Structures are given as structure tokens and as C-alpha cells.
Amino acid sequence: MKKTLFDKVWDSHVVHKIENGPDVLFIDRHMVHEVTSPVAFLGIKNRDIPVMYPERTFATADHNTPTINQHLPVKDPLSANQLKALEENSKAYGISYWGLGHEKNGIVHVVGPEYGITQPGATIVCGDSHTSTHGAFGAIAFGIGTSEVEMVLATQCIMQQKAKSMRINVNGKLNKGVTPKDVALYIISQLTTSGATGYFVEYAGDVFTNMSMEGRMTVCNLSIEMGARGGMIAPDEKTFEYITGREFTPVGADWDKAMEYWKTLKTDEGAEFDKEVTFDASAIEPMITYGTNPGMGIGICNGIPSAEAVEGGVSTYKKSLQYMDFNEGDNMIGKPIDFVFLGSCTNGRIEDFRAFASIIKGRKKADNVTAWLVPGSHKVEAAIKEEGILDVLHEAGFELREPGCSACLAMNDDKVPAGKYAVSTSNRNFEGRQGPGSRTLLASPLVAAAAAVTGKVTDPRELMQELV
Amino acid sequence: MAYYAKHICNNNMAYDKFNILTSTAVPLPIENVDTDQIIPARFLKATERKGFGDNLFRDWRYNSDDSPKEDFVLNNPTYSGKILVGGKNFGSGSSREHAAWAVYDYGFRCVVSSFFADIFKNNCLNIGVLPVQVSAPFLEKIFAAIEADPKTELEINLPEQTITLSTTGESESFDINDYKKQNMLNGFDDIDYLLNIQENIREFAKDTPL
Incomplete structure (x- = not known):
């Protein structure tokens, strides 16, 4: 059967299917931040269960952090308390923590790709709707609620029904002054803020092929703003070049093995989408x-x-x-x-x-x-x-x-x-x-x-x- | 259904069972109600799931000096009940489960709309708030009925998957998958299920490189 990129990644991560119910989806990598994780950690603590695979979860502090004088104690007691909770939870459960002042600290969806945590064909979740960003690498990445954060901590899985598929094609040459952000805002303006609800989007066409990895991240990031579960772009040479040599990127034989899989990550010719829309790049203005x-x-x-x-x-x-x-x-x-x-x-x-x-x-x-x-x-x-x-x-x-x-x-x-x-x-x-x-x-x-x-x-x- | 028999019930967040709910409803006929309105980001700083109902619709409900905005429906004693009825595309935006917690903590057990944003809908189902999606015309009928008589009751029948307007007896069926339905009827959550298939997960993980 001909498969979409989304089908390939999703289907290969299904641990168990429930009839007329959700799939149990295995999560390769999980990112947490201070705002949506404390209640999840509290949940596993109250159930007295461990984090199943702490090496698959990565914590960073970003939502609450001040953007001046980060070397000083955080003034707002509530923010400080939340940051402390993340630090303590990370430590207690053996999760790597890039807190305030850490050289690798930054916004969760910026640091993930920077350090090679984000990889093609992976399933990536985080308690943040802009997790869709990581789809730029051909990953299935989406935001989850705190109950699901708890599920991932406890079992490395979540339970969700597979979304419908949508392909958004943008072809042609972009006008002067038109950036990836404009492409995304244009698509959202055409589809409305709920136009892709229920769908997982694949972006295709030469506009995205020609786009830098940063630009692809911007586009995939905004998928949620039209309601989409997530958005993804098939990995190509640009993707492989970007991830090469990053801290969590595989090397040697592992890289070769990964590449074998990554090169299969594209929609089969003739695969059908539940919905397909096409836009002309030249119609897009800043x-x-x-x-x-x-x-x-x-x-x-x-x-x-x-x-x-x-x-x-x-x-x-x-x-x-x-x-x-x-x-x-x-x-x-x-x-x-x-x-x-x-x-x-x-x-x-x-x-x-x-x-x-x-x-x-x-x-x-x-x-x-x-x-x-x-x-x-x-x-x-x-x-x-x-x-x-x-x-x-x-x-x-x-x-x-x-x-x-x-x-x-x-x-x-x-x-x-x-x-x-x-x-x-x-x-x-x-x-x-x-x-x-x-x-x-x-x-x-x-x-x-x-x-x-x-x-x-x-x-x-x-x-x-x-x-x- | 063997897994239900092995249900582990030591979760302090486990919710009450949902079966048939008959209640008056609070109308909020606004479209695209996003989760930033349901609970603004500055109220997400707690490390426990407590008190979020106080800040439900905070900036629509209160002035900047914390006095209630009299024209907002939650401040209008005419309207009350365990059902919130919202306009199309309810719960869009941020994935914050705090939005669903705030809805629940305020006292709602059910949200009715003609369209829900995905993540909010999932979050509701995971914490025991039933999202009921109705057709756009039926939603209009509900709004009209409540406007005509705020004491209008809605019956949400989960076993039968129906929503009925008490005044006219008009009814519609709604969708929910069997698994989630069983969870709602029994007050179970997904972790209970997942913990019971841990061995399958470990087996699967063996072949899945980090």
C-alpha cells in the first residue's frame, strides 16, 4: 500500500492498536519545560512509579525565565518555584536538565534541533503546542497535555487516534521580502485558524524544498495555528547536513543505519491524502x-x-x-x-x-x-x-x-x-x-x-x- | 476488556464517573475561544493542580482591578450549571491542560460546541470533562433555547451518546470512541491502561534506538 510520510513514521511507532480507540504510540524523544511538567511529575510520584526511560526525556527551562540578569535569583517566587521543581524533578528521575544559566539553555524547540535531539523519522512530544516545529526534520512532533506528559514519563507512550492527512503544496518563486513566516501566515489566513484541525500536515513543493532548515522550522512551528496536530517536511540533503555532527546525532555505524531509514522517509508517489491544497508562491506578500x-x-x-x-x-x-x-x-x-x-x-x-x-x-x-x-x-x-x-x-x-x-x-x-x-x-x-x-x-x-x-x-x- | 479489571486506582487526579448529566448550561456564543482566554499564561505557575477555576476566563471575567465584569456570563447569576456551551472552534491554541483543569475546577463536567480544537478536546477527555460536538444548527438551537429560558436543561447521555434539549425534546447524537467512552463511564485514565501493557512497550523499545 502506498504510504504518506506521516503514515510511515506513525505506523512504525504503534506499539498496540485498540479497536475503535486510540493507538498506543511509542515516543522516541520527549522534551519537558517548567510549566506543563510539574503536575505530571507529581502524578508519577503519587503513583509511586519511576520514569521508564529517563534518557529519552530532556528538560529545559524557558517559559518563565527572565531575559535580563539571568545570573541573579529569579525574582517572581512562583516562577522561581516552578523552575526549582523542574530542576528537582529532573535530578530525582535522572533526566538531563538544561536550566537557567546552563550553556545549552534555550527555548525547548530551538535547543532540540541545535543539539541533534530532533531527528528525522522520530516521534517527539512536549507539553507545548509548538512542538510541531520539529516536524521540519521529517519527525512526527506535536504538543500534548500534562496528562500525556505523565504517560510519557511513566510508559514512553501516549494514546491517540491517528490524525487525518493533509498535504499543503506551495510552488513557485517567493517575492522579495517574503520569508517563511509570511508563507505560514499566508497559509493560515487562507485556511483559517481551524482549517487543519484533525489533520497532520505535510508541506511539499519547491518553496519548502528551497527553504533553509530554520525556515522549515518556522513553517512547521505554525502548523498548530491552523489547528493541525502537527506539520512535517520530508528530510533531504539539507536536513542530513544540518544534523551532522550534533551532540545527539548518531555517528559511525549508527549513522549509516539511521540514514538507511531516513532515506525512506518520503511520501510514496500516488499515496493519497485526506485533503490536499495548493498555493502559488507568487501570491504571497509580506x-x-x-x-x-x-x-x-x-x-x-x-x-x-x-x-x-x-x-x-x-x-x-x-x-x-x-x-x-x-x-x-x-x-x-x-x-x-x-x-x-x-x-x-x-x-x-x-x-x-x-x-x-x-x-x-x-x-x-x-x-x-x-x-x-x-x-x-x-x-x-x-x-x-x-x-x-x-x-x-x-x-x-x-x-x-x-x-x-x-x-x-x-x-x-x-x-x-x-x-x-x-x-x-x-x-x-x-x-x-x-x-x-x-x-x-x-x-x-x-x-x-x-x-x-x-x-x-x-x-x-x-x-x-x-x-x- | 481485561485491562479494566486490572485498573489501578491510586491516582489523586482520577475523576468522577460520567454517565448521564442533566443540567442547565452557561452560554458563551463566541467563536475561536482560545486557551489563553480560558486561562491566561500568567496563571500557569502552580506546581500542583489546584485552584485553576478561580482564574477561568480571568481577563473576560475580571477588570484589571479584580472587580467582576458585570457583562460577562460567568458573573451573571441568571446562568449557571455544569455544562458550558461555546462557539465554533472552542479551545484553540496552547496545549495547556490547565485550560481543561480550569473548566473542571470551576464546576463544568461537559463542554458543548460545534467544533473543538484537537489538543483541548484530548485534554478534556483525559481529565473527565466530556467534549460534546454537535452540528452548527443544533448549537444555534441550544443558544436560542438558553437565551429564551436560562433554566433550559440539557441532558447529556453518555451511554446512549445523545444530547437532548429538555424544552423541546430535540436531540442529537455525538461521537466518542469506545475506549474513551469506557474510560469516562468508569473514571479510568490512560496511564492505567499503559501500565498494564508495560511489557509490550519494553519489548517494542528494544528495537527502537534512542
Whole structure:
């Protein structure tokens, strides 16, 4: 039978099938962070059972961590308590822990690939919906709830029904100023925030083939924002090159054996998907969101659609615009903004900082803008320094912060105040996501940079120059 | 069904059995209610599963000075009950199980919508909140019935997999897989099942390199 990439990886990890019920799926690698794991650890403690395979779980602290003065004790007692719980649980159960101050610390979905934990054909879960990021390597990777974190700790398995399959093809040449983030925001705007619910997505077509691994991670990261269980891209030479020589990547005979498997990881010709959609790359412009879910995005030069023109309830749509204090028909270009956030598991990688620097080089940060530039990991931070990007940032009046999830979900002190607008490279523009009452405009690092130097929503193509 | 006989019940989070629930319902006719609204991230800092109901819909429910927002449905004494009825695409966004915990801890045992986000739905099923997906027209009927009479009751019959409006007797069936249905009826969770097949898992893991 002809199989999709998703079928191949899923089927090879099914330990047991339950009739008219879920599959018992074996999990190769499990990542945990401080927010969604403590109750899971408490669960196994109360049941008095061990972690079945501690070497398959990796812990990092990211959601709660401050992005300045990480060498000092964490001020917020609740955050400090959660970080301490993760450290103690990791120690008690023999799990590797990359806590605050550790050289490998960073956002869970940034450090996983950086250290080769993320591999093609693997099943990877984490109590975080953006676990879909790891699908960029041809892994089945998705977010789970805390009950499932407990299941993985206890038995290295979860129980889920296999999702339906969807292939999203994007072919053609991308326009100037269009980044992987724009491709993803475009797809979500076309499919809506629930358009892929129930499906596991494979991204295919030359746009993704030509995309860097960082770009593929950005796209797969955002799969959940259209409701998909996860998203994946078939591994190719670029993938194999990326993972070569990383700490947890196999070597020698193990590498050869792995490669045999990895090379089979593509959808068979003629395999059928439950749903298939195709987009033309040339239709995609630099994107920006104007509402309170990631599906509410438009080409940056367009006006905000009227309620009648969009799918879904009119009252929900109007409530959303009211929250943003925008009107139907408004142009996004020229709207004043207050904050810029560059970072997150979506756009906190070195390529994102390169893109941001390419726009701000030789310019100055706008006075009305507070900018938080937060690398996804210490490794990204080091690259920013090595490549001279830090100097470019400093010359333009920007500061670099320390790694973490930061203003993406504002669990730490990086909160956008009520009523203020933030152009953010993160993944969610939900009400209050970046702080109670905050208003988020999701966009690419290029759009964020253009906003940071002009103080308003600006088409980055007007400012584009050679990459630094 | 042998595994049910071996059920290990030492989980302090095990939930009550769900069979037939008849209750008034709280209407929330908004689409795309995301889990950041159900429980904002700043309330996810606990290390135990306690008190999340207090912060259910925090920013829709309270002003910044912690005074209740009078126009929000949870602050309206006209509406109460163990069933929450939400608009399409309920529970989208973050995987935080805290959202399901908050719904449960507040006192809801069932959420009705015409469409659920995947992770939220799974999380609900894993902790004993029954997600009931109905057709869009039936959802409209439920909202209309509650608006006309807030004392309208809904009967959720899990064994029969039906949801019925008490006022008109109109009914619809809903889907749930047999395994999860048995779990809900008996108050079991997945770990109990998985622990019983540990040997199969260990055998499987032997051939699965790290």
C-alpha cells in the first residue's frame, strides 16, 4: 500500500492498536519545560512509579525565565518555584536538565534541533503546542497535555487516534521580502485558524524544498495555528547536513543505519491524502495580522477586510477588531506601534536575527518603540555575537536580551502594557497573549525590523538592502 | 476488556464517573475561544493542580482591578450549571491542560460546541470533562433555547451518546470512541491502561534506538 510520510513514521511507532480507540504510540524523544511538567511529575510520584526511560526525556527551562540578569535569583517566587521543581524533578528521575544559566539553555524547540535531539523519522512530544516545529526534520512532533506528559514519563507512550492527512503544496518563486513566516501566515489566513484541525500536515513543493532548515522550522512551528496536530517536511540533503555532527546525532555505524531509514522517509508517489491544497508562491506578500487569532492576517499593503467578507461569525469578528481598536477597511501601513518583539520558537533563530539586522543596519531604532530582541538559545546568542550582528544592533540603538520564551506568552516580566501595540515575530495574537490588554500584530523579522526603525507598520521592501 | 479489571486506582487526579448529566448550561456564543482566554499564561505557575477555576476566563471575567465584569456570563447569576456551551472552534491554541483543569475546577463536567480544537478536546477527555460536538444548527438551537429560558436543561447521555434539549425534546447524537467512552463511564485514565501493557512497550523499545 502506498504510504504518506506521516503514515510511515506513525505506523512504525504503534506499539498496540485498540479497536475503535486510540493507538498506543511509542515516543522516541520527549522534551519537558517548567510549566506543563510539574503536575505530571507529581502524578508519577503519587503513583509511586519511576520514569521508564529517563534518557529519552530532556528538560529545559524557558517559559518563565527572565531575559535580563539571568545570573541573579529569579525574582517572581512562583516562577522561581516552578523552575526549582523542574530542576528537582529532573535530578530525582535522572533526566538531563538544561536550566537557567546552563550553556545549552534555550527555548525547548530551538535547543532540540541545535543539539541533534530532533531527528528525522522520530516521534517527539512536549507539553507545548509548538512542538510541531520539529516536524521540519521529517519527525512526527506535536504538543500534548500534562496528562500525556505523565504517560510519557511513566510508559514512553501516549494514546491517540491517528490524525487525518493533509498535504499543503506551495510552488513557485517567493517575492522579495517574503520569508517563511509570511508563507505560514499566508497559509493560515487562507485556511483559517481551524482549517487543519484533525489533520497532520505535510508541506511539499519547491518553496519548502528551497527553504533553509530554520525556515522549515518556522513553517512547521505554525502548523498548530491552523489547528493541525502537527506539520512535517520530508528530510533531504539539507536536513542530513544540518544534523551532522550534533551532540545527539548518531555517528559511525549508527549513522549509516539511521540514514538507511531516513532515506525512506518520503511520501510514496500516488499515496493519497485526506485533503490536499495548493498555493502559488507568487501570491504571497509580506504578511501582518490585524485581529486576535493567527488566521486574521493580510498582505501588509492590504486593508482590513469587512466582516461580511470573512468566514465565521460577524459578532466574533467585530469583537476582535474592537479589541484591537481597528476598523474594517483600515490600511495597516502607517499604523503607529509601541513595541517590537523579535524572538520565540517561531522566529528566534540566527536566520531571524540576520534578517532583522539586514533592515536596521545603518538606521536607528524609533524613539517611540520599545524593542525586545530575545535569542532562542545561548547558541543563537553566541552566533549573533560571532557574526557581528550584535554590533549592528548596538549601533542602531538596540539591546540584546538573554534567551527564553519572553514576550511570546509574557509569563515573565516581558509584558506589553494594556492598549499598546506590538509587532511580534511570535506565533499568537490572542487577546492578552503578550500581557493583559496587549495588542499583537504578528509578522516576520523583516516587518518587525521595519516597524522598529520607523515606529509604525511599514512595508519592509522599502527598506531592504544587502544582508549584513 | 481485561485491562479494566486490572485498573489501578491510586491516582489523586482520577475523576468522577460520567454517565448521564442533566443540567442547565452557561452560554458563551463566541467563536475561536482560545486557551489563553480560558486561562491566561500568567496563571500557569502552580506546581500542583489546584485552584485553576478561580482564574477561568480571568481577563473576560475580571477588570484589571479584580472587580467582576458585570457583562460577562460567568458573573451573571441568571446562568449557571455544569455544562458550558461555546462557539465554533472552542479551545484553540496552547496545549495547556490547565485550560481543561480550569473548566473542571470551576464546576463544568461537559463542554458543548460545534467544533473543538484537537489538543483541548484530548485534554478534556483525559481529565473527565466530556467534549460534546454537535452540528452548527443544533448549537444555534441550544443558544436560542438558553437565551429564551436560562433554566433550559440539557441532558447529556453518555451511554446512549445523545444530547437532548429538555424544552423541546430535540436531540442529537455525538461521537466518542469506545475506549474513551469506557474510560469516562468508569473514571479510568490512560496511564492505567499503559501500565498494564508495560511489557509490550519494553519489548517494542528494544528495537527502537534512542
